[in-house]
Amino acid sequence: MxxxxxxxxxxxxxxxxxxxxxxxxxxxxxxxxxxxxxxxxxxxxxxxxxxxxxxxxxxxxxxxxxxxxPPLLSYEQASSQTSAEWKAEILAQQLPTNGTFADLTGGFGVDCFFIGSKAGEVFYVEQNPLLAQIVAHNFALLGLEARFFPLEAETFLKQCLSENKILDAVLIDPARRDSAQKKVFLLADTRPDVVALLPLLAQSAKQILLKTSPMLDIKAALAELERKGFWVEKVWVVSVENECKELLFLLQNERYFNPPITTQNLPSIEAVDFVKNGDSALIKKTFCFSFWEEENASASYSLPQKYLYEPSSALLKAGAFKVSALRLGLSKLHAHSHLYTGARFEPTFQGRIFEIQHLSKLDKKEISLLIPEKKANILVRNFPLTPAEIAKKLGFQQGGKAFLIATTQKENKPILIVATKINQF
Structure with a gap:
């Protein structure tokens, strides 16, 4: 430094x-x-x-x-304070009093700082010695006591084993870029390779909180993670202002935590949305389910009713296609549209809610009469044209207050829905 x-x-x-x-x-x-x-x-x-x-x-x-x-790449890879404080809440519930916590991929230290404030003993591990030096300097000013290890995660874990130190919890946020700085999305392509580390972690850590790319296939990741001494208790899909940011997996070590006898509802999947409440503050909305529950849910189908419901990006990534509608008594428009409808306003729905004004075909004259300003937010869900193509056909500009939702309803019938968004999501 x-x-x-x-x-x-x-x-x-x-x-x-x-x-x-x-x-x-x-x-x-x-x-x-x-x-x-x-x-x-x-x-x-x-x-x-x-x-x-x-x-x-x-x-x-x-x-x-x-x-x-540090250099700006560390900013791009760092968690937001909102996300880090929330992860601290998660691990605070898992850690014993004065528990030991290690961040094996320390980076700029945002996660380590906020999670570490809940732990009794904190270990910051980072293979870049300059970055480790910078974070050590910052933590001293910010008042967090931690031990710093400018080492690779594997070397640090072997050192823990040699000292018979068992960590209560570790956080791993592996780098999702290759040597050419291109983004990677598979667990085996990240650095460190989490799957390869699992046998060593099984000997040195009781719990793992793994942060991954939102592009990762959840079910494929579960198959990789549950093979080597750990079982996955919970998966979180985290979205901030309706943009999916990260996946989190909570892994429990079989040596310390026995999985339940009945595992059909494991892992628990939770879609977490941080959305604006007013001008600036973010509030948290969550929806919890299991893949078993989703697979055994039966969707109902309906023509558009008074309200249209579009699930959040977290719900969609989590795979809650049927169960999120079923719990609120909503119907789907089409098996592949992932848009729901109902006669009642359901304010607890996790996503955008629209009040339907008109239903129409893709007809320039008719749509122009319904939206005379010729300006609308055009959304496409299971429709053969893009928003730009629809705007061109209608002679519309994108933007304004009106919403024009192009989708396919039951019996594979294309439809345009003129609507007004009525919630803040």
């Missing part, structure tokens, strides 16, 4: 220039003794970005704590 970044003049400049045009600063070649222009710009850019993603770190920086920020 470049200690020159801690000089009071450098810190004051970074705070003063937070709102500055970085391109202009780059042309000026701003630099201080021992600090290059690129380093200054990186600090300012990182500070700008964490304002919304990790507001606690941002606030502490502006209170005068000289946090140091």
């Amino acid at each position: 470049n200690q020159a970044l801690l000089h009071p003049d450098v810190q004051a400049f970074i705070r003063q220039q937070e709102g500055a045009d970085l391109y202009r600063l780059a042309l000026q070649k701003v630099a201080f003794e021992g600090v290059r222009t690129e380093e200054i710009l990186n600090q300012i850019q990182f500070l700008k970005k964490i304002k919304s993603k990790v507001p606690y770190f941002y606030a502490q920086y502006h209170k005068g704590k000289a946090l140091v920020f």
Whole structure:
């Protein structure tokens, strides 16, 4: 870590220039003794970005704590504060008093900081020694005591075994980029390879909280994870403002936690949506089910009624296609449309809710009469045309307050639904 970044003049400049045009600063070649222009710009850019993603770190920086920020790739890979605090709640329920927690893929340390605040002893493991040094500096300023290990996860776990140390819980968020920095989505392609680590983890950790790409196939991952001394108790599909961000798997070590005799409802699958409540605050909505329950649910089908329900991205990724509608007494429009309808307003539904105004064919004249401003948010669900193609056929612009939902209803009949969104989701 470049200690020159801690000089009071450098810190004051970074705070003063937070709102500055970085391109202009780059042309000026701003630099201080021992600090290059690129380093200054990186600090300012990182500070700008964490304002919304990790507001606690941002606030502490502006209170005068000289946090140091690593290259921007660490920002892209870091959890948000909302997600990290929620993961801390999960593990707090699992950890014994003064339990031991290790983050085996420490990164910028957001997860480790918030989860570590709930643990008795904290181990931060990160194979990049510079990143580990930066996080050690930041944690000291932020008041979290932790032990730092600039090692690969495998080396750290072998060290734990040599010392007969059994960890109460570990977090693994493996890198989802290959050597060429291209994104990867299979567990075997991440670094570290979690599946290959399971035998070693089975000897050194009681529980694992595994964070993966939202693109990962959940059922395929379960088949890989349940082979080597662990059983999966729960899977969370996490979405922030209706964008699926991550999957979390809670694995229990068979040496310490016996799986229930009846396992048809395991693992429990929970779709978690963090959605805006008012202008800024995020509230959490959850829907819990099992694959067994979904497979044994029977969907009903109906023509569009008064309300149209579009499930959240978390529900869809989790695979709650039938059970989410069944519990609220809603009907599906079509087996493959994943849109539901009902005569009653169901405010607890996890997703967007629309009030249907009109039903129509893809007819330019008719739709123009229904939406005379010729502007609408065009959504496509199980329909042969794209939103852009529909807009072109109708002579419409996309946007505005009206919604035009193109889908297929029962008996494979295409339909356009003119609707108004009536919830904040």
